[in-house]
Amino acid sequence: MSLLAEIMTAVASLLWPLVVVVVLIFLLPVFKRFLSQSDSIDVEVVGARISMQRASEELRKQINDLQDRVNELEATQNIGAADPPVVPDPSVPSNTVLWVDDHLENNLYERARLAEAGRRIVQADSTRSAMERLRDGGPYGVIVSDMSREENGRLNIYAGLDLLEQVRNAGSDTPIVFYSSPGGLSSVREELERADNVRYTASPSELMRFLNVHSDN
Template structure:
Protein backbone atom coordinates (compact mmCIF):
# COMPACT_ATOMS: atom_id res chain seq x y z
CA UNK A 1 0.00 0.00 0.00
CA UNK A 2 2.93 2.31 0.78
CA UNK A 3 4.37 1.85 -2.73
CA UNK A 4 0.97 2.51 -4.30
CA UNK A 5 0.56 5.70 -2.26
CA UNK A 6 4.00 6.95 -3.33
CA UNK A 7 3.22 6.19 -6.96
CA UNK A 8 -0.08 8.09 -6.78
CA UNK A 9 1.71 11.06 -5.23
CA UNK A 10 4.30 10.95 -8.00
CA UNK A 11 1.59 10.88 -10.65
CA UNK A 12 -0.19 13.80 -8.98
CA UNK A 13 3.04 15.75 -8.78
CA UNK A 14 3.67 15.57 -12.51
CA UNK A 15 0.09 16.15 -13.62
CA UNK A 16 0.31 19.93 -14.05
CA UNK A 17 3.64 20.15 -15.89
CA UNK A 18 2.82 17.28 -18.24
CA UNK A 19 -0.63 18.69 -19.04
CA UNK A 20 0.73 22.19 -19.58
CA UNK A 21 3.56 20.92 -21.75
CA UNK A 22 1.16 18.84 -23.83
CA UNK A 23 -1.18 21.80 -24.37
CA UNK A 24 1.64 24.13 -25.39
CA UNK A 25 3.46 21.61 -27.57
CA UNK A 26 0.60 19.76 -29.21
CA UNK A 27 -2.28 22.18 -29.50
CA UNK A 28 -0.33 25.27 -30.56
CA UNK A 29 2.30 24.09 -33.07
CA UNK A 30 2.35 27.53 -34.69
CA UNK A 31 4.08 29.00 -31.63
CA UNK A 32 6.71 26.28 -31.29
CA UNK A 33 9.31 28.30 -33.17
CA UNK A 34 8.68 31.19 -30.78
CA UNK A 35 8.98 29.02 -27.68
CA UNK A 36 12.16 27.44 -29.00
CA UNK A 37 13.82 30.84 -28.68
CA UNK A 38 13.46 30.26 -24.91
CA UNK A 39 13.22 34.00 -24.26
CA UNK A 40 9.60 33.89 -23.09
CA UNK A 41 8.41 33.29 -19.57
CA UNK A 42 5.40 31.43 -18.20
CA UNK A 43 3.30 32.20 -15.13
CA UNK A 44 3.02 29.07 -12.97
CA UNK A 45 1.09 29.71 -9.78
CA UNK A 46 2.73 32.70 -8.11
CA UNK A 47 6.02 32.16 -9.92
CA UNK A 48 7.34 33.14 -13.29
CA UNK A 49 9.54 30.65 -15.13
CA UNK A 50 11.43 30.95 -18.39
CA UNK A 51 10.54 28.43 -21.07
CA UNK A 52 13.94 26.81 -20.48
CA UNK A 53 13.29 26.44 -16.75
CA UNK A 54 9.79 25.12 -17.39
CA UNK A 55 10.84 22.47 -19.93
CA UNK A 56 13.80 21.42 -17.77
CA UNK A 57 11.46 20.95 -14.81
CA UNK A 58 9.03 18.87 -16.88
CA UNK A 59 11.85 16.59 -18.04
CA UNK A 60 13.30 16.22 -14.53
CA UNK A 61 9.93 15.53 -12.92
CA UNK A 62 8.84 12.94 -15.45
CA UNK A 63 12.29 11.34 -15.28
CA UNK A 64 11.69 10.87 -11.58
CA UNK A 65 8.37 9.16 -12.35
CA UNK A 66 10.06 6.91 -14.90
CA UNK A 67 12.53 5.88 -12.21
CA UNK A 68 9.75 5.04 -9.77
CA UNK A 69 7.78 3.06 -12.34
CA UNK A 70 10.92 1.18 -13.41
CA UNK A 71 11.62 0.38 -9.76
CA UNK A 72 8.03 -0.84 -9.32
CA UNK A 73 8.42 -3.09 -12.35
CA UNK A 74 11.68 -4.43 -10.96
CA UNK A 75 10.06 -5.22 -7.62
CA UNK A 76 7.24 -7.01 -9.39
CA UNK A 77 9.76 -9.21 -11.16
CA UNK A 78 11.93 -9.81 -8.11
CA UNK A 79 12.78 -13.44 -7.75
CA UNK A 80 12.34 -14.07 -11.46
CA UNK A 81 15.74 -12.70 -12.38
CA UNK A 82 18.84 -11.37 -10.59
CA UNK A 83 18.89 -7.69 -9.73
CA UNK A 84 21.30 -5.59 -11.83
CA UNK A 85 24.62 -4.78 -10.20
CA UNK A 86 26.01 -2.27 -12.69
CA UNK A 87 25.39 1.38 -13.48
CA UNK A 88 24.28 2.74 -16.86
CA UNK A 89 26.70 5.56 -17.64
CA UNK A 90 26.51 5.77 -21.44
CA UNK A 91 23.77 5.01 -23.96
CA UNK A 92 24.09 4.95 -27.74
CA UNK A 93 20.78 5.86 -29.40
CA UNK A 94 20.53 5.12 -33.15
CA UNK A 95 17.60 6.79 -34.90
CA UNK A 96 17.37 8.77 -38.13
CA UNK A 97 15.07 11.27 -36.38
CA UNK A 98 16.74 11.99 -33.01
CA UNK A 99 14.19 14.68 -32.20
CA UNK A 100 11.57 11.93 -31.85
CA UNK A 101 13.42 10.72 -28.77
CA UNK A 102 14.51 14.08 -27.39
CA UNK A 103 12.24 13.82 -24.37
CA UNK A 104 13.39 10.32 -23.40
CA UNK A 105 17.03 11.26 -23.98
CA UNK A 106 16.52 14.32 -21.77
CA UNK A 107 15.11 12.11 -19.03
CA UNK A 108 18.18 9.87 -19.17
CA UNK A 109 20.46 12.90 -19.05
CA UNK A 110 18.53 14.20 -16.04
CA UNK A 111 19.46 10.93 -14.33
CA UNK A 112 23.15 11.32 -15.10
CA UNK A 113 23.32 9.16 -18.24
CA UNK A 114 25.38 10.35 -21.22
CA UNK A 115 23.37 9.87 -24.42
CA UNK A 116 25.20 9.74 -27.75
CA UNK A 117 22.95 9.89 -30.79
CA UNK A 118 23.64 8.45 -34.25
CA UNK A 119 21.41 8.68 -37.30
CA UNK A 120 22.41 5.56 -39.25
CA UNK A 121 23.66 2.02 -38.70
CA UNK A 122 27.17 2.84 -39.92
CA UNK A 123 27.35 5.97 -37.78
CA UNK A 124 26.23 3.95 -34.77
CA UNK A 125 28.83 1.23 -35.40
CA UNK A 126 31.57 3.84 -35.76
CA UNK A 127 30.51 5.35 -32.44
CA UNK A 128 30.69 1.92 -30.79
CA UNK A 129 34.06 1.04 -32.29
CA UNK A 130 35.63 4.44 -31.64
CA UNK A 131 34.33 4.91 -28.11
CA UNK A 132 37.04 5.62 -25.54
CA UNK A 133 34.57 4.62 -22.85
CA UNK A 134 32.25 1.68 -23.61
CA UNK A 135 28.53 2.06 -24.03
CA UNK A 136 26.38 0.23 -21.51
CA UNK A 137 23.27 0.04 -23.71
CA UNK A 138 22.29 0.57 -27.35
CA UNK A 139 18.78 1.73 -28.28
CA UNK A 140 17.63 1.67 -31.90
CA UNK A 141 14.51 2.26 -33.93
CA UNK A 142 13.46 -0.50 -36.34
CA UNK A 143 13.03 1.10 -39.76
CA UNK A 144 15.01 4.19 -40.71
CA UNK A 145 16.42 6.16 -43.61
CA UNK A 146 19.95 5.00 -44.35
CA UNK A 147 22.34 6.56 -46.90
CA UNK A 148 21.23 3.92 -49.46
CA UNK A 149 17.54 4.55 -48.79
CA UNK A 150 14.89 3.51 -46.29
CA UNK A 151 15.58 0.18 -44.59
CA UNK A 152 12.62 -1.36 -42.74
CA UNK A 153 15.03 -3.85 -41.09
CA UNK A 154 17.69 -1.36 -40.00
CA UNK A 155 17.27 -2.20 -36.32
CA UNK A 156 17.76 -5.90 -36.97
CA UNK A 157 20.80 -5.25 -39.14
CA UNK A 158 22.34 -3.10 -36.42
CA UNK A 159 21.85 -5.86 -33.83
CA UNK A 160 23.36 -8.48 -36.16
CA UNK A 161 26.41 -6.36 -36.94
CA UNK A 162 26.97 -5.58 -33.27
CA UNK A 163 26.80 -9.29 -32.41
CA UNK A 164 29.19 -10.12 -35.27
CA UNK A 165 31.85 -8.13 -33.44
CA UNK A 166 31.43 -10.34 -30.39
CA UNK A 167 29.86 -7.54 -28.34
CA UNK A 168 27.31 -8.51 -25.69
CA UNK A 169 26.15 -4.94 -25.07
CA UNK A 170 22.36 -4.97 -24.49
CA UNK A 171 20.44 -3.70 -27.52
CA UNK A 172 16.81 -2.61 -27.30
CA UNK A 173 14.48 -1.71 -30.16
CA UNK A 174 12.29 1.31 -29.41
CA UNK A 175 9.71 1.65 -32.14
CA UNK A 176 6.04 1.53 -33.07
CA UNK A 177 3.50 -1.23 -33.47
CA UNK A 178 5.38 -2.64 -36.47
CA UNK A 179 8.45 -3.20 -34.32
CA UNK A 180 6.35 -4.79 -31.58
CA UNK A 181 5.15 -7.45 -34.03
CA UNK A 182 8.76 -8.50 -34.63
CA UNK A 183 9.76 -9.51 -31.11
CA UNK A 184 10.86 -12.97 -32.23
CA UNK A 185 13.06 -11.57 -34.99
CA UNK A 186 14.66 -9.15 -32.55
CA UNK A 187 15.39 -11.98 -30.12
CA UNK A 188 16.75 -14.25 -32.88
CA UNK A 189 19.08 -11.47 -34.07
CA UNK A 190 20.48 -11.15 -30.55
CA UNK A 191 18.42 -8.21 -29.31
CA UNK A 192 17.43 -7.90 -25.67
CA UNK A 193 13.95 -6.48 -26.01
CA UNK A 194 11.53 -4.35 -28.01
CA UNK A 195 8.98 -1.81 -26.82
CA UNK A 196 6.97 1.19 -27.93
CA UNK A 197 6.36 2.41 -24.37
CA UNK A 198 8.75 4.92 -22.76
CA UNK A 199 7.88 3.53 -19.33
CA UNK A 200 8.66 -0.02 -20.43
CA UNK A 201 11.87 1.22 -22.04
CA UNK A 202 13.02 2.59 -18.71
CA UNK A 203 12.00 -0.66 -17.04
CA UNK A 204 14.14 -2.59 -19.55
CA UNK A 205 17.05 -0.26 -18.90
CA UNK A 206 16.53 -0.80 -15.18
CA UNK A 207 17.13 -4.50 -15.72
CA UNK A 208 20.55 -3.69 -17.15
CA UNK A 209 21.74 -1.39 -14.37
CA UNK A 210 21.04 1.51 -12.07
CA UNK A 211 20.97 5.11 -13.19
CA UNK A 212 23.87 7.24 -11.88
CA UNK A 213 21.69 9.57 -9.87
CA UNK A 214 18.13 10.19 -8.83
CA UNK A 215 16.35 12.81 -10.92
CA UNK A 216 15.75 16.03 -8.98
Protein backbone atom coordinates in the same frame (compact mmCIF):
# COMPACT_ATOMS: atom_id res chain seq x y z
CA MET B 1 -3.63 44.92 -73.48
CA SER B 2 -3.92 41.15 -73.02
CA LEU B 3 -0.12 40.82 -72.91
CA LEU B 4 0.13 43.57 -70.30
CA ALA B 5 -2.62 41.93 -68.27
CA GLU B 6 -0.79 38.61 -68.33
CA ILE B 7 2.42 40.30 -67.21
CA MET B 8 0.61 42.03 -64.33
CA THR B 9 -1.01 38.74 -63.30
CA ALA B 10 2.34 36.97 -63.32
CA VAL B 11 3.96 39.74 -61.24
CA ALA B 12 1.08 39.67 -58.76
CA SER B 13 1.38 35.89 -58.35
CA LEU B 14 5.06 36.30 -57.43
CA LEU B 15 4.60 39.32 -55.21
CA TRP B 16 3.09 37.67 -52.12
CA PRO B 17 5.71 34.90 -51.84
CA LEU B 18 8.39 37.57 -52.21
CA VAL B 19 6.81 39.66 -49.46
CA VAL B 20 6.65 36.62 -47.17
CA VAL B 21 10.34 35.84 -47.77
CA VAL B 22 11.35 39.43 -47.05
CA VAL B 23 9.29 39.50 -43.84
CA LEU B 24 10.81 36.21 -42.65
CA ILE B 25 14.32 37.51 -43.34
CA PHE B 26 13.65 40.57 -41.18
CA LEU B 27 11.92 38.56 -38.42
CA LEU B 28 14.54 35.80 -38.18
CA PRO B 29 16.78 37.77 -35.78
CA VAL B 30 13.71 38.43 -33.62
CA PHE B 31 12.89 34.73 -33.47
CA LYS B 32 16.50 33.93 -32.55
CA ARG B 33 16.46 36.50 -29.73
CA PHE B 34 13.15 35.09 -28.48
CA LEU B 35 14.55 31.57 -28.30
CA SER B 36 17.78 32.69 -26.65
CA GLN B 37 15.90 34.75 -24.06
CA SER B 38 13.28 32.15 -23.13
CA ASP B 39 14.70 32.07 -19.61
CA SER B 40 13.74 35.73 -19.19
CA ILE B 41 10.16 35.21 -20.36
CA ASP B 42 7.76 34.65 -17.49
CA VAL B 43 4.55 32.64 -17.38
CA GLU B 44 2.00 32.60 -14.58
CA VAL B 45 1.33 29.31 -12.83
CA VAL B 46 -1.23 29.19 -9.99
CA GLY B 47 -0.62 32.83 -9.22
CA ALA B 48 3.18 32.70 -9.30
CA ARG B 49 5.40 33.91 -12.13
CA ILE B 50 8.26 31.70 -13.26
CA SER B 51 10.45 31.61 -16.35
CA MET B 52 9.52 29.42 -19.30
CA GLN B 53 12.70 27.43 -18.81
CA ARG B 54 11.89 26.83 -15.14
CA ALA B 55 8.33 25.84 -16.06
CA SER B 56 9.71 23.37 -18.61
CA GLU B 57 12.10 21.91 -16.03
CA GLU B 58 9.30 21.51 -13.48
CA LEU B 59 7.09 19.80 -16.05
CA ARG B 60 9.93 17.43 -16.96
CA LYS B 61 10.38 16.56 -13.29
CA GLN B 62 6.70 15.73 -13.02
CA ILE B 63 6.89 13.51 -16.11
CA ASN B 64 9.98 11.77 -14.73
CA ASP B 65 8.20 11.07 -11.46
CA LEU B 66 5.13 9.79 -13.30
CA GLN B 67 7.29 7.40 -15.30
CA ASP B 68 8.87 6.13 -12.09
CA ARG B 69 5.43 5.49 -10.60
CA VAL B 70 4.34 3.65 -13.74
CA ASN B 71 7.42 1.44 -13.56
CA GLU B 72 6.78 0.70 -9.89
CA LEU B 73 3.15 -0.20 -10.61
CA GLU B 74 4.15 -2.48 -13.48
CA ALA B 75 6.70 -4.18 -11.24
CA THR B 76 4.09 -4.91 -8.56
CA GLN B 77 1.59 -6.20 -11.12
CA ASN B 78 4.11 -8.39 -12.95
CA ILE B 79 6.32 -9.77 -10.21
CA GLY B 80 8.74 -12.23 -11.78
CA ALA B 81 7.37 -11.57 -15.28
CA ALA B 82 8.78 -8.18 -16.28
CA ASP B 83 12.10 -8.10 -18.08
CA PRO B 84 14.86 -6.73 -15.82
CA PRO B 85 17.13 -3.82 -16.79
CA VAL B 86 19.96 -4.62 -19.17
CA VAL B 87 23.25 -5.57 -17.58
CA PRO B 88 26.31 -4.02 -19.26
CA ASP B 89 29.66 -5.76 -19.37
CA PRO B 90 31.34 -5.04 -15.98
CA SER B 91 34.50 -3.94 -17.81
CA VAL B 92 32.60 -1.24 -19.72
CA PRO B 93 31.57 2.10 -18.16
CA SER B 94 27.80 1.72 -17.80
CA ASN B 95 27.14 5.43 -18.37
CA THR B 96 28.02 5.31 -22.08
CA VAL B 97 25.06 5.02 -24.48
CA LEU B 98 25.17 4.69 -28.27
CA TRP B 99 21.83 5.98 -29.61
CA VAL B 100 21.04 4.94 -33.20
CA ASP B 101 18.13 6.65 -34.97
CA ASP B 102 17.70 8.41 -38.30
CA HIS B 103 15.25 10.84 -36.67
CA LEU B 104 17.00 11.83 -33.46
CA GLU B 105 14.65 14.78 -33.04
CA ASN B 106 11.92 12.29 -32.09
CA ASN B 107 13.74 11.28 -28.91
CA LEU B 108 14.81 14.61 -27.42
CA TYR B 109 13.07 14.05 -24.08
CA GLU B 110 14.41 10.53 -23.62
CA ARG B 111 17.99 11.56 -24.36
CA ALA B 112 17.65 14.63 -22.13
CA ARG B 113 16.62 12.43 -19.24
CA LEU B 114 19.54 10.10 -19.82
CA ALA B 115 21.89 13.08 -19.84
CA GLU B 116 20.38 14.32 -16.58
CA ALA B 117 21.04 10.88 -15.10
CA GLY B 118 24.72 11.26 -15.97
CA ARG B 119 24.76 9.12 -19.10
CA ARG B 120 27.11 10.06 -21.91
CA ILE B 121 25.28 9.79 -25.22
CA VAL B 122 26.89 9.25 -28.61
CA GLN B 123 24.55 9.56 -31.60
CA ALA B 124 24.48 7.68 -34.91
CA ASP B 125 21.91 7.95 -37.68
CA SER B 126 22.55 4.67 -39.51
CA THR B 127 23.81 1.13 -39.04
CA ARG B 128 27.02 2.06 -40.81
CA SER B 129 27.72 5.08 -38.62
CA ALA B 130 26.85 3.05 -35.51
CA MET B 131 29.42 0.40 -36.42
CA GLU B 132 31.98 3.14 -37.02
CA ARG B 133 31.23 4.58 -33.55
CA LEU B 134 31.63 1.12 -32.03
CA ARG B 135 34.93 0.59 -33.79
CA ASP B 136 36.41 4.03 -33.17
CA GLY B 137 34.77 5.23 -29.96
CA GLY B 138 33.57 2.16 -28.09
CA PRO B 139 32.97 0.19 -26.07
CA TYR B 140 29.54 1.32 -24.88
CA GLY B 141 27.49 0.26 -21.91
CA VAL B 142 24.33 -0.11 -23.99
CA ILE B 143 23.02 0.55 -27.49
CA VAL B 144 19.57 2.07 -28.02
CA SER B 145 18.27 1.67 -31.56
CA ASP B 146 15.11 2.16 -33.57
CA MET B 147 13.99 -0.66 -35.83
CA SER B 148 13.15 1.01 -39.15
CA ARG B 149 15.54 3.48 -40.78
CA GLU B 150 16.12 5.06 -44.14
CA GLU B 151 19.55 3.86 -45.18
CA ASN B 152 21.34 4.09 -48.52
CA GLY B 153 18.43 6.00 -50.00
CA ARG B 154 15.72 3.47 -49.14
CA LEU B 155 13.59 2.49 -46.18
CA ASN B 156 14.87 -0.57 -44.36
CA ILE B 157 12.23 -1.82 -41.94
CA TYR B 158 14.72 -4.34 -40.53
CA ALA B 159 17.63 -1.93 -39.99
CA GLY B 160 17.61 -2.75 -36.29
CA LEU B 161 18.05 -6.45 -36.97
CA ASP B 162 20.89 -5.64 -39.36
CA LEU B 163 22.57 -3.67 -36.60
CA LEU B 164 22.09 -6.53 -34.12
CA GLU B 165 23.64 -9.01 -36.56
CA GLN B 166 26.62 -6.79 -37.32
CA VAL B 167 27.27 -6.00 -33.65
CA ARG B 168 27.24 -9.68 -32.70
CA ASN B 169 29.35 -10.68 -35.74
CA ALA B 170 31.90 -8.11 -34.60
CA GLY B 171 32.24 -10.09 -31.36
CA SER B 172 30.40 -7.58 -29.17
CA ASP B 173 27.85 -8.67 -26.57
CA THR B 174 26.83 -5.07 -25.84
CA PRO B 175 23.22 -4.94 -24.59
CA ILE B 176 20.83 -3.55 -27.20
CA VAL B 177 17.47 -1.96 -26.44
CA PHE B 178 15.22 -1.50 -29.45
CA TYR B 179 13.03 1.55 -28.95
CA SER B 180 10.51 1.82 -31.74
CA SER B 181 6.81 2.01 -32.53
CA PRO B 182 4.58 -0.99 -31.70
CA GLY B 183 4.08 -1.59 -35.42
CA GLY B 184 7.80 -1.55 -36.08
CA LEU B 185 8.42 -4.13 -33.35
CA SER B 186 5.49 -6.47 -33.94
CA SER B 187 6.91 -8.06 -37.09
CA VAL B 188 10.28 -8.87 -35.49
CA ARG B 189 9.15 -9.85 -32.01
CA GLU B 190 10.12 -13.52 -32.40
CA GLU B 191 13.64 -12.66 -33.60
CA LEU B 192 14.14 -10.28 -30.69
CA GLU B 193 12.85 -12.83 -28.18
CA ARG B 194 15.46 -15.33 -29.38
CA ALA B 195 18.34 -12.85 -29.26
CA ASP B 196 20.66 -12.64 -26.26
CA ASN B 197 21.07 -9.47 -24.22
CA VAL B 198 18.27 -7.68 -26.06
CA ARG B 199 15.22 -5.76 -24.88
CA TYR B 200 12.55 -4.03 -26.92
CA THR B 201 9.82 -1.52 -26.12
CA ALA B 202 7.68 1.28 -27.49
CA SER B 203 7.18 2.77 -24.01
CA PRO B 204 9.30 5.68 -22.71
CA SER B 205 8.81 4.55 -19.10
CA GLU B 206 9.82 0.97 -19.90
CA LEU B 207 12.85 2.26 -21.79
CA MET B 208 14.00 4.09 -18.66
CA ARG B 209 13.44 0.95 -16.60
CA PHE B 210 15.52 -1.12 -19.02
CA LEU B 211 18.29 1.49 -18.77
CA ASN B 212 17.95 1.60 -14.96
CA VAL B 213 17.17 5.33 -14.96
CA HIS B 214 14.95 6.83 -12.29
CA SER B 215 14.49 10.16 -10.56
CA ASP B 216 17.05 9.59 -7.83
CA ASN B 217 19.87 8.66 -10.23
